[in-house]
Amino acid sequence: MRIDSTHGKWLIASVVILVAATAIYIPYAASSPLGPSGASGLGLAFGIAGFACMIFAGLLGARKKVPVWRIGRAQAWMRGHLWLGFLSLPLILFHGGFRFGGPLTSILMILLILVVASGVLGAVLQHYMPKVITAEVPLETIFEQIDRVRSQLLAEADEFIAGASALGNPLATAGARAAVATEELTAITEADVAPLRSFYSRQMRPFLEKPDARRQALADAAKARTIFDNLRTLLPPALHGIVEDLQEICEEERQLRKQARLHHWLHGWLMLHIPLSLALLLLGAAHAYMALRY
């Protein structure tokens, strides 16, 4: 999402609401005998407005579960969520007269600040990160399928190595040989293929199999380049095609890892934002009930 000029209407409306609220709040706060209070008429109005904003913001999750229902475009809901959710903070501050109150209301205020702060952080991340991901991971795929794609890359690499091994085998079939190099069907010995095989089994295969392991040399692009360059010096030119393919596969794997990391940044803040906001709504409802009744 980019917060750009298309948010203009929402921004203006929010500013207008904020200014209006402030204009109402200041005289009200000044004239109240003991300062603004959530229980006074205006204080209650602010509280209701703020809670309504919070509820609407919370409904975004529900909206996303029924994407086809024609109850307003998802984009409008998203922008409403952003701006009205943001407005809920000043409205609740006005509601409480900038005081934290008792235990429950203090927790609520802290939760609200955390939720709005995490939301702002999330909005910022979602503003910048897509561009970063697009630029840095040209080979990106669907995040949830990274493991599957990784296993497919592994299978592809295995096939290349099998093909290369077949080349070194004098009894190999024409098909396997044809699969590897069509220009030169000259004899390649077992000894030629050995460095490739050992590199693969010792470095590349673990690299593809264990994305979480540390200290893998291939995980660094510069180091990988050196490794592959060295590998090429050990192998006959007929096998260089395979080496290039393996290099591409390693590059893709690195990009997949990077994509996973960036994705965690892009979506990780939701781990904080969503649970806290649900707790906020729950406790807010409890507070509203108790405060109105008592």
Next chain:
Amino acid sequence: MSAAGLIELTIDGKKVAVPPGTTVFDAARTNDIAIPTLCHQQNETPVGVCRVCVVDVGARVFAASCVRPVESGMVVTTSSEKVKQARNTLVELLMADHPTPCARQQSSGDCELETLARQAGISQPRYSRRTTSRVKDISSPSIAVDFDACILCDRCIRGCSEIRENFVLGRMGKGANAGIAFDNSLPMGNSSCVSCGECMVSCPTGALTNKGVTGTAIDLDPHVEAVTPDELQQLPVFKGVSGTFLSLNRGAVVRRHFKRGDVICREGEYGSTAFYIVEGKARVSISTPIAHVKTQGGARGFFSKLTSQLVPRKADEREEDTDQRYIHIDAPVDLSYDNPIAELGPGDLFGEMTCMSLYPRSATVRAETDCTMLEMLRNVLDIMQRNKNFRAALDKSYRQRALDSHLRGVPVFAGLTDEFIGSLRDHVELVRYTPGQIICRQGDASDYFYLVRIGFVKVTQAHPGGEMVLAYLSRGDYFGEIGLLGNDVRTATCTALDHVELVRISGDDFNRMVNQFPDIRKKLESVEEVHLQQNRERLSLVESQPLDSFLAQGLMEAQSLLLLDLERCTRCDACVRACADAHNGITRLVREGLRFEKYLVPTSCRQCKDPLCMVGCPVGAIRRRNSLEVVIEDWCVGCGLCAENCPYGNINLHPFEVMADDPEHPGRKKAVVKKKATSCDLCAEHEEPSCVYACPHDAAHRVDPREFFAGLVGQSPSQARKS
């Protein structure tokens, strides 16, 4: 010169007289004198490369008798000591590199080279084997290639080029590295070889051998009988087919017996065989519901949830519906739309497209009476189709049964009278084309009008950037009328995409038809106008876009692209979930694909102007509409070929549960899953596609690529809109 114009010469002391131009070899042969040969084959042009047939003609050097023409007064010695010695040396040299015993020697014991060697008493050549060797090529499904056994006699090349005219084989390399190659040195299986077997039959050694029964024979089971070549040759349709070939491809044709009610083949299944009915009757029908997939809103419009349903045409008329009356299938008859059942009888061949081009079965065939059928693989069918007798029988059957419905099936010709068709019947020709063969070229004189009987024809037009595809025509379509109606020259090039058979009507007959039925002329002209307009549009836009990647990705081919702006997209999958929600849980959109600039072009139907998905549909169900939109008709049988053909992976199969006859309990129905092909339908029920509607970040857009990318190509959007 003798009195009768014959040339007289002496061969081995025998005086012979032969017509001028006869080679020494033929002269000897006709006079019962045998000269050993290796590279010479009777039905091929002699080339004289092996020199085994050398004879002493009294000249300074020995002459290769297979190429040397007789001269008057020539004295030929075919087996003097010197000649024998020369011959034996040649054989010994060849044997030095020969992998004795070669494959042919092992299987049938008749390797010509080894036979010669045995006869000459050569067991151990004195010369050393060559050091480099070529690897065997077993990529072809039917023929194994052992280059080490090849003696470069060129028989295979001549067999492929002269006899079969496939032009697949050739020579490559020079000197010691010379060899036989398929196309430009591709493995045989990847080349354009059609597995006719001519090269194999021609090869004297084990260089080209039959690959054995694995994969090239039909499995035998209780219902299947092997059938001997002799039995086959008893059948009138097999008259003239090479017995050698039949025996070499023993397992490639079998006889099957079906009981009444047996299902011979089911629509949508993949197969590789054709069936020829020897006796009995069979019923051919389409059992998939004749209905199209419609996504419609749920009961309450506000909380609408789209469901995919099968809706027949009667219940839901789509404005672009053609009044298609016939469903063209891979059989001698076409099925009527309203009642898709027809009958096949003795002498009918069905499953040609499946067999030749590996398309899925287009209909279900069930035996109505007890039947006997021949099931055959491609190599046999190909041979049969080249066989004169078979062709004649097929022609006759087509003219009598299918031509009528075929012509009538073309909506433009619906008004033809029976007597006109009767008169036309004998004036049409059935012509066949192999894959890639050009049927007519742009700019050629117009001479014929064509109807497509089987196969797919690609219609292209030349323009500055190359050839642009205008359309793919399948069974029931026609072409060539523009040229005949007024232009005099062809406006486009038509090429056969696979094994195509066309009904060809001469220009005179065509003109007679349109003059006699002015309605037809009018209809043809209006359709022609539409086509010309579309062509002009396409040409104009192609001329104005120079962008390689844009074209390379096929983006300009699209009429409507779904683009995901990657700088806004947070990869939240809301679009995919919305698409699935709108279509019964099956998404038609996958958020993967190639990028163009900052956009991701995912797999969502692009409504290509040149729909590759159309190619190969066995029932011609995926068509282009008036608006160039690609739509899948009611009679889709769910084979999935369009899904395979779509280069972007935009088509998926959507399973539906329908009630069908239970084969185990006749008379009762049970629920089965039938598939229909589906692709993005732009959520026509709503104003906005669900994916665009559900994207919270304004990242998904359905655009007309010409307008959207107008800036890229130097146009303003309004300019783009106009073009």
Next chain:
Amino acid sequence: MPRTKRTTKRLAQRIDLNYFKHPHRFRELRFLLSVLLPLAALLWLAGYGIAHNSKLYSAGPLSPAHAVLTKDCSACHVVSAAFFGAKANDRACLACHDGPIHHSDQVFTPACSSCHVEHRGRMQLAAMPDASCTQCHANLRASHSRPNFATNVTNFELSHPEFAALRAGSTDPGTIKLNHAIHLKVNLAGPHGPVQLDCGDCHRPATSTQPPRFGSATADVNAANSAPSSPAAMLAVAQTFGPPSRSAARAYMAPPSYAKHCSGCHTLLFDKRFAEGVPHDTPEIVHAFIVKKFQEYIAAHPSELHEAASTVALPTKPLPISPRVYTAQQWVDTRVAESEQLLWAKTCKQCHALTANAAAPLPAVAKSNITPRWYPHAVFDHDQHRLAACETCHVDARSSQDTADILLPGIRVCQECHHSGPEGAESRCFECHNYHDWSKEKELTRKPTSF
């Protein structure tokens, strides 16, 4: 062989079409947290609920007076059937406190909690901001009459009027002639030599135990006619305008009394024959006293009947012609007349306003009209102000020569210390004024709810 070309189809075919239906561990974790955290919140609430501890919902700490009720919300938040009926309303407050109405004619009676706001932390409940008062007094109206007071008071510094007693044109109604300047001057002639009087020699709180320097602590006074000066009486007066909790015993100065403060210098001698003076009382009593005194004297000294030459040469009195012989009654009458002339014309008149009544033989003495309390609508405590010398506030006292001068400090004097800001003394309304009319306080007999 190079890798297969990257096309959209190949890329898409890597993907399982149903991938979004199988939740990724990322989403699962998020879902788990989204369930756990609200659940934890719910359990937290439930925990407090089960323990019947409602302090969670308290809007803030209670004032020190009510802090013991923190866990027992129902002491004030009495639950009733109506949804909004569980608020802490006036009934709850009145269970323990009586809060008499301010003025019978007030336009509306604010709820207890509108001024006394609880749950604001450890602060004095009674210390409320001016706004509680100015909600009426900024624009004062009465229900059935016109208000008698300033109608637009918003705060002490800027819009509080001058104290009523000091309004322009007001004078001290007291009839006792007193010149502060003379009394406070240096080397004032006293009975035993020059004295220096100080404010505190005449003006002391009623309960002061320090004996006056120039008077008698135990002199009799006519309680009915003079300003009350007994501690009990003072207390009674003071309590009219203050809450019972406020001990006003040292707040107000007792009005000066003759016996305590004047008698030391201002003797009421009337005749040289007697060492004592007349009682400080009504003229009738004085007359009776003198008569009695002379009668007793002549009875004791009959020889005085023969009058010798007068040793008193008064300017206005002609010399007697000859010694006279009086009867006792005549002698007494003459002596009484002489004494009374002295008293009425000089001694009493020095301080009192006497009006000779043609009809009555004795003059009438105007009531002294000493104002016991100058600012009845405010509460003032001299003891709290003991840091300041008397002249700090009573600025004109040393220079005042007229009884009519009102020597009370005006609002300006108070405002010098009582202003807003960190360096000012409390200047909010409640510091000097009370809302509740404590004269109408009722004692509570009900026990408050136990806790």
